[in-house]
Amino acid sequence: MDPRDDLPLVLVVDDELRSQEAMRRTLDEDFRVLTAGDTDIARQLISRHEVAVVLCDQRMPGQTGIEFLKEVRERWPEVVRIVISGYADSEDIIAGVNEAGIYQYVLKPWVPEHLLQTVQGAVEASQLHRGLQRLELDLRAGPQALRARRQTRLREAKAVFDFDRIVRAEGSPLDGVCATAQRLARYDLSVLILGESGTGKELLARAMHYASPRQNGPFVVENCGAIPDTLLESELFGHRRGAFTGAVEDHTGLFQRADGGTVFLDEIGETSPAFQVKLLRVLQEGEIRPVGSARAVPVDVRVIAATHRQLEDEVRAGRFREDLYYRLAGATLQVPPLRERPGDILPVAESLLDAVARELGREPAEFDDDARAVMVGYPWPGNIRELRNEISRALALGDGPLLRATDFSRKLLGGQTGAAHAQRTSQLTGGTGLALPGSGTLQERLDAIEAMVLREVMLRLRWNKTHAAKELGLSRVGLRAKLQRFGLETK
Template structure:
């Protein structure tokens, strides 16, 4: 595997979990398996065998195992597989042993039990990021030895690959989508070093937009780092973003470089900025105003050069009026404000999104050849998707898992989706109560969406009496039954 593979949009880094307790393995797998490929081992011997055959980006190892301790095994890993990032998990009673072996084993970080899923996921993400950056440094050193011409060529190739993988074209949408205007404005402001605030519901793709802005900017050759401000306790967020010095607080056993320093010359993406406390907002405002930060416990400030892209599902103007968000920080973040529309407001984007997600999820689940049946798309377009793209992806994964053939039919969808089209009807109504035609998609896709809404409305009004509904619609019972089956409409009772 090469570093260029890391830029491939379908690449998932490999994480090796080493723990003799199956329940602990399962808990970590559930936390990490959406973002990473996972392998599990119950002992150091099993882990060695796996490392001989697979290149792991990160290894998470329990401290207490039969035979070797976690630190002792990670010491061996450092010698034989030095590029694998090493993380040890332990209870409080093991902390002295781990501290004594941190330098010798080259442990990136240790996590105390009981661990928090969001913190574990974020730690592994940062470990992969650190590994990628380190490997990039090694390659740059080789390039420098080869000469500046080779350096520019290699750097240009990597940048072109990154822009192809994470550019605005990678934000899936149909022609004429409401996202076109958002992406056009984002592409314009990407060229200028302005702060950007991205608003939108959870799961609408705010992070994808932020990444596209970074790779469309003059900072594209610099790092892109992200942090979910809601996933880390407020007491740890300052240390995570700005760093800390050894001994600054209990548990600070060594200097920690914060994300702002790692992103020097690049972009920091702060997700869910609206969840931060007023105390933290003061410290963030100072960094943005002065262009320098002070790690926790450090007597001297450090200059940093970063662009900040913030995102939130909250209405920050309301939060400012309510006194929960600082007005001066709000205006500092809103150089440009972009709004990501929810999926229910861009129904025409569902077909291309669903086709792409079917390919991606099908490949991840070992079913690369699956396709949509004729009745599936109408059902997908008839559901309001309150969880947006994230919910759509999960529903597609469920449908693939429950389908045996190559065609994914509507009956494989959850009851929530099959019976949730009344929500789409409400979302599609204008002020006069009349359903409106979707503004994007092919003619057949638009007609299917409207037909599904009309059928659902009549069936609800007729209390799912097929005889009366068929008479109202001018259909035979057989014809009505065929249409209900095509769109996956069933009596919720």
Template sequence: MTHPPHLDLLPTVLVVDDEVRSLDAIRRTLDEDFTVFTASSAEEARGLLERQAVSVILCDQRMPGQTGVNFLKQVRERWPEVVRIVISGYTDSEDIIAGINEAGVYQYILKPWSPDHLLDSVRNAVEAQTLQRQTSRLDLELRTSTVVLRQRTTSQVVQARSSFGFDRIVRAQGSPLEGVCTMAERVARYDISVLVLGESGTGKELLARAMHYASPRQTGPFVVENCAAIPDNLLESELFGHKRGAFTGAYEDHLGLFQRGTGGTVFLDEIGETSPAFQVKLLRVLQEGEVRPVGGARPVPVNVRVIAATHRHLEERVRDGLFREDLYYRIAGVTLTVPPLRERVADIVPIARQLVQNVAAELGHPGAHLPDDTLACLLGYGWPGNIRELRNEIARALALNDGPQLGASAFSSRVLQGRSDGAADDLVAAVPKSGTLAERLQVIEAMVLRETLLRHRWNKTRVAQELGLSRVGLRAKMQRFQLESK
């Protein structure tokens, strides 16, 4: 082991190779620009790392006892932040390439190497290591100033509560949603986990956000992740963070959602879509109150409240072995169920009117409104996609409509037909599977008649002309199918 007297003035490099001539050649190449340490085995190198901070390691792949890649994996676990790694070898097999990725190797230098190339590689590695330290220091400074950065002023909290509070969840008087909001508001003040159940598009995230701004954590962040939108390996990185070099494409440290949400609320949507393997890691985080970033050597403490949501029946998935029972009880401190729109029909009108205002402002359609006959049409549809589907239909109607009044004809045919089976252009799908031919044809006849009446806004003259009926015949059919009134 050798090093020059000006040890503290130059970046330090450790060269690990069992061949004396190779060690000497690399040392002479780097000696003028770096403080060079040498070791002839992995064991000797580990001992040196215990005593001396090192910027870069150059390690030969073929050494007796332990390969360079396996040694560098251990280095990554023990010294992930203070050592930048360069490997020197003369093979490019798939096993070596896979090992290089696992070890977080900065660069792979093939033999025979040139002095200029080796020198440039080590210089770049030292520069990357210096930038990493600067990034870590800045990150620490940001995290230590959470009081300044994350705590919101009283006026900002008041504004947020006015925008996302429970009173902004649109509902009619006596709606089934009233009881859900009352219970959610009571639970919000206590720092316990909440599980929100309900079909997609019912407003589960809106309820979770209202709970956050009614809780003692209201000055902290509210962060959201859709667990169904990304695969497990990326979900772990998004939630728990990762270290630079942890995997291919990890070019810098990444703070996970749990770290960014410290002091606030983490909303995990569609948690029922996660795999059992990921559920184990999430359970550990919730139990221990700390996360281990991917590629990190030490856990990081976090302080968050978790609100989870899913459209799945989690108890059934627990029985089927698809969801861990211990995680279920961890996240379901309190369970809230948001009813679908078809079970709270009275909410459709106020929600539709609010959506018209919001979407019209976004699309530049001031003054847009829904007449009574259009509202009657919306009330006659089952809305399997809930509020999300209603919003899409209103956006479509605003885009296709010329004037401020949104007539029923601006909506899709499945809404006009009052059908929610998803087959808007296939009338056969709505026909009963039993009964006589005449009975089945009556279903189609009533559906066509209702759609035409809605499209022409109950103008019987136009409906009769389109369907080839007399006004007397049309009136008889309307009475037969109980369509004599809007």
């Protein structure tokens, strides 16, 4: 059996082949993807396969995306629907979103990360729908069966999102972050998580939710920087029928759906001052007012927010409200980027290698020493997300169960300047010391570090000894002696 058979199935409907392939590449790591160039083919595919989510471009020949998704709603109501459009302010789109029961619409030009997050949320909605169907069966079976199934699902979620499952090396800087997060999880404080994109802020938030007294409640996610303010307000707080043109039915916002649970607001630093005022009122009053409603609705949620920006700097610059900042930052966690915890690179890479190999249906693989040296020597500006992409590429292009340095992209081999390399070496040998070998005498450990640095430099400089000697401050004779000493003389 192909391991990918267990992945959710997503159908992309777009008459432009280039757009189809771009979405396929974005989604293919986490989902099985089918594509259709017109709605006739799309109907056949939905009829034959158990599709979880369908993404449809609005401008389609013969039938608009909204019209097709209305039909999908009628014939296959369990399929979650997403429309893609370049017309953000079109009243037709807003009206169609409600009439066709659209989960969300994505604006062009779409951002791969946002598209992936949107589809992940849609898949969760699809799974929730199927879960509700199972719930109906459980209710018929009796309360004991219901409680047993609920406890089973909770145990499974806690096992996946436990703090101990956040991969890191022994003595990692993340140990302190996770320990603090675990203590904070027990209390109903708002938490602000700071860190660069791709460092795993959402994973940390999920772990906090499942370690909290709210673990039986929902955990919902919204990327605040991915959609316009008008839609963000409706998405979070809901709207009433007739609130605006196209609002043909009531819409329940995420805060109401998360009642009793946790709302994770990602990229909170991207919101406008006008929206910040509305969010502040919600946090102060503990109630939301759906768009077009005269009545406030009480909600019981915990808010965890995250951003790649330093919000204190944004407050000083007048771009973020100070009062909202203090409401969100009941406690603050700073997730360090991957380059500041080099000891975590290899454990994270090993974990990703196993996961990606299963997703791609590949046999188990491992890294050779040169590949390890290259990964440790690269600064990873895109953090764990970039590391995952490189491993996926290496598995797809590599030959056999052993991944080599040459299977990585060229930027990993040539992505550092001499200054960056010097800084990296300083991190490896000083600072945290996380990359030091775990055993041996002082000299043996220093030799291991020296061999690793030599290997990384030679690979990055394509075995050019003149350039390597200059960067390392050695003569060619001295460099050759060291390469011979550590068995690195041959490429």
